[in-house]
Amino acid sequence: xxxxxxxxxxxxxxxxxxxxxxxxxxxxxxxxxxxxxxxxxxxxxxxxxxxxxxxxxxxxxxxxxxxxxxxxxxxxxxxxxxxxxxxxxxxxxxxxxxxxxxxxxxxxxxxxxxxxxxxxxxxxxxxxxxxxxxxxxxxxxxxxxxxxxxxxxxxxxxxxxxxxxxxxxxxxxxxxxxxxxxxxxxxxxxxxxxxxxxxxxxxxxxxxxxxxxxxxxxxxxxxxxxxxxxxxxxxxxxxxxxxxxxxxxxxxxxxxxxxxxxxxxxxxxxxxxxxxxxxxxxxxxxxxxxxxxxxxxxxxxxxxxxxxxxxxxxxxx
Amino acid sequence: xxxxxxxxxxxxxxxxxxxxxxxxxxxxxxxxxxxxxxxxxxxxxxxxxxxxxxxxxxxxxxxxxxxxxxxxxxxxxxxxxxxxxxxxxxxxxxxxxxxxxxxxxxxxxxxxxxxxxxxxxxxxxxxxxxxxxxxxxxxxxxxxxxxxxxxxxxxxxxxxxxxxxxxxxxxxxxxxxxxxxxxxxxxxxxxxxxxxxxxxxxxxxxxxxxxxxxxxxxxxxxxxxxxxxxxxxxxx
Numbered sequence: 303x304x305x306x307x308x309x310x311x312x313x314x315x316x317x318x319x320x321x322x323x324x325x326x327x328x329x330x331x332x333x334x335x336x337x338x339x340x341x342x343x344x345x346x347x348x349x350x351x352x353x354x355x356x357x358x359x360x361x362x363x364x365x366x367x368x369x370x371x372x373x374x375x376x377x378x379x380x381x382x383x384x385x386x387x388x389x390x391x392x393x394x395x396x397x398x399x400x401x402x403x404x405x406x407x408x409x410x411x412x413x414x415x416x417x418x419x420x421x422x423x424x425x426x427x428x429x430x431x432x433x434x435x436x437x438x439x440x441x442x443x444x445x446x447x448x449x450x451x452x453x454x455x456x457x458x459x460x461x462x463x464x465x466x467x468x469x470x471x472x473x474x475x476x477x478x479x480x481x482x483x484x485x486x487x488x489x490x491x492x493x494x495x496x497x498x499x500x501x502x503x504x505x506x507x508x509x510x511x512x513x514x515x516x517x518x519x520x521x522x523x524x525x526x527x528x529x530x531x532x533x534x535x536x537x538x539x540x541x542x543x544x545x546x547x548x549x550x551x552x553x554x555x556x557x558x559x560x561x562x563x564x565x566x567x568x569x570x571x572x573x574x575x576x577x578x579x580x581x582x583x584x585x586x587x588x589x590x591x592x593x594x595x596x597x598x599x600x601x602x603x604x605x606x607x608x609x610x611x612x613x614x615x616x617x618x619x
Numbered sequence: 620x621x622x623x624x625x626x627x628x629x630x631x632x633x634x635x636x637x638x639x640x641x642x643x644x645x646x647x648x649x650x651x652x653x654x655x656x657x658x659x660x661x662x663x664x665x666x667x668x669x670x671x672x673x674x675x676x677x678x679x680x681x682x683x684x685x686x687x688x689x690x691x692x693x694x695x696x697x698x699x700x701x702x703x704x705x706x707x708x709x710x711x712x713x714x715x716x717x718x719x720x721x722x723x724x725x726x727x728x729x730x731x732x733x734x735x736x737x738x739x740x741x742x743x744x745x746x747x748x749x750x751x752x753x754x755x756x757x758x759x760x761x762x763x764x765x766x767x768x769x770x771x772x773x774x775x776x777x778x779x780x781x782x783x784x785x786x787x788x789x790x791x792x793x794x795x796x797x798x799x800x801x802x803x804x805x806x807x808x809x810x811x812x813x814x815x816x817x818x819x820x821x822x823x824x825x826x827x828x829x830x831x832x833x834x835x836x837x838x839x840x841x842x843x844x845x846x847x848x849x850x851x852x853x854x855x
Contacts, residue, residue: 384846389705390706400697404629413622413625
């Protein structure tokens with residue numbers, strides 16, 4: 303496991319630290335989150351993991367909507383569970399698309415500002431709506447919005463009190479590419495301004511584009527954490543398994559053994575199973591080798607390329 | 620008006636289930652008007668319409684729809700999270716919701732019950748029924764609000780209480796009447812406007828004390844449960 307090295311941008315606001323110590327959560331016999339410890343400081347952190355890895359459970363515990371079965375979740379030393387005052391510094395955008403559809407976005411965000419007892423709720427609401435670029439639609443009922451627009455309305459409501467910590471559960475779900483880009487830019491700028499931003503995602507590319515720091519969860523455990531590039535390298539350097547079928551499997555097997563990127567070849571009746579250390583080098587070398595030995599490749603199937611298997615590999619590593 | 624009150628009221632009137640409140644009171648008024656215009660003796664139609672329909676059906680059903688609507692509906696669709704992610708002490712969420720639920724239920728029941736009470740006997744009876752119903756609405760609302768927080772099926776459990784406990788058992792097992800909001804309301808109305816049309820099954824002090832206890836106790840329970848509100852776990 304690599305160590306966390308968050309890049310600290312120049313803090314423009316008071317910064318907050320969200321700390322999890324030995325946090326577990328179980329439902330009956332099912333362990334959803336297993337002994338997770340992490341500290342989140344200023345900047346954007348991605349919480350990456352396949353569906354069902356416990357990301358949402360972890361986020362709910364961070365946001366004070368679930369008691370840890372064991373361990374502690376604190377924001378600047380105060381527990382988040384049964385402690386409403388933490389919401390002065392914390393904002394949450396949950397995954398569930400729940401909005402008061404009968405309100406307009408402006409009314410919705412204004413209500414949030416009022417509930418926060420902000421000194422000038424109207425100004426705060428306008429600022430938050432401008433931040434998510436929803437001004438043009440702000441006087442329409444949320445019920446008429448697209449999924450992406452609803453999401454932005456929810457983000458505006460969560461940002462209205464300018465929290466130091468913002469937690470977002472799968473914020474890019476249902477957004478079109480333009481909205482996605484805009485949200486990514488927004489998260490970046492919030493992170494650069496010294497806020498602690500954590501968002502969850504099961505899509506590698508989303509995390510890659512938004513955050514330098516990443517926490518990877520697999521099956522309730524923290525599988526890796528730290529700089530995204532390091533984790534990416536771990537992921538690309540793991541052994542890849544391919545199934546190859548050709549006109550002459552035996553000849554191809556012999557030729558492949560000479561290829562440096564190949565770490566193992568297995569020959570059976572259905573074809574070849576090739577283990578390669580470097581995904582790119584192997585897939586580039588295979589056509590050349592086949593051509594040089596007069597073998598025609600009929601099928602090349604990468605095995606086990608699901609995100610789950612990538613994550614499981616990290617867990618073993 | 621507090622923001623919680625405003626959102627609660629908007630949510631209540633903005634949902635279609637609110638329309639469910641209208642038919643029952645209308646039936647109550649229609650029956651009372653019909654019986655009077657046909658010249659039926661109030662001693663005959665009074666108890667079944669005022670008590671059997673008004674206090675035993677209209678009041679608890681209206682209170683159930685409204686009481687589970689002010690918080691239960693928000694828990695169901697997840698919008699409650701927006702109110703809970705605010706630095707508000709939880710009583711500042713529960714009390715406005717209880718006030719909206721009690722107010723809306725009391726008014727919805729007061730209009731038809733006053734009409735029916737006046738037609739059956741006197742203005743005094745009408746007002747007494749409305750006042751006792753308002754106290755009943757408070758007890759019921761506290762009950763259904765608390766139910767919204769202790770179970771995922773508040774409407775079902777609420778119906779079981781109203782139909783089985785108050786309706787069925789209340790009729791055959793007299794002991795259950797002591798713990799029946801309906802009986803407290805009858806007792807209190809009878810105390811405010813003594814009439815032959817109402818038959819009290821519990822004493823006035825018992826009704827008054829239990830109404831207060833239920834309203835206060837269950838509200839405190841609701842506040843405490845809201846403090847520990849957990850979002851349903853999604854372990855797939």
